[in-house]
Amino acid sequence: MKARVHVMLKDGVLDPQGEAVRHALGGLGFGGVDKVRQGKVIELDLADGTTEDTVREMCEKLLANTVIESYQIELS
């Protein structure tokens, strides 16, 4: 089984990289880009039967810094 974890900076935490990407898009002539937030996707190949709770524990302990980041888990 696989899990895909999306990690994003929380709303309200300034994202200087997203902001730089927004500027760059504007420079390329793409109008109307009001906001860009950049995050990361972490894909995990897991032993069958691994629970979402275990993946959540992985997120809390290591994959995300919950002071500044939020995460979402997709299992497939």
Add this chain to the structure above:
Amino acid sequence: MRAAVVVFPGSNCDRDLAVAFREAGCQVEMVWHKDTTLPSGVDIVGIPGGFSFGDYLRCGAIAANSPICTEIKAHADRGGFVLGICNGFQVLTETGLLPGALLRNAGLKYICRTVPLIVGTNDSIYTSAYDVGQSVGVPIAHHDGNFTASDDVVAKLSDEDRIAFRYADNPNGSTADIAGILSENRRVLGMMPHPERAADEKHGGTDGKALFSSIASALTAA
């Protein structure tokens, strides 16, 4: 007094930090990240700057989960002293020993230069040799030094006089110009600037030297 300096793969200020401690009169032992015990009788643990584990995932995140960090947390919980510089500060926030987090610099650039810091408090073994409000020149060298914390946390740090150093001219976007903070018991200091790089005449400045000498005199007297 005895200091332990932790070495992670990718640490690059470990020897500089050891020299600064030694010059101040400390007995220093290097500790590998896989070690599961600190040398007995260690008064202070130094977590050096560098790029532990290549800054993979997040700066300091993997180091914060290494075996030695369990011991460092236990040492801090017992009231032991911990000094984290640059990547060491990032490790301390990742372990939860200090609040907040260090984000990418607001200007997105890696910044390497000496900056003026304002001493925020001299109520700690790290800053007792400085005067509050004194300006000291200390090098910074980081890409992710933009301190961030909730308004509540920043207010608490300020109310409890735990902001050890502020930038005189904020180089990286840090909230409230914060360059270094103390733990609640004032025994854990995390700071982005490198006092160990301003501790010898040949460094071009010695404003960081007093930090190490005040640690040594406080812990030797204790």
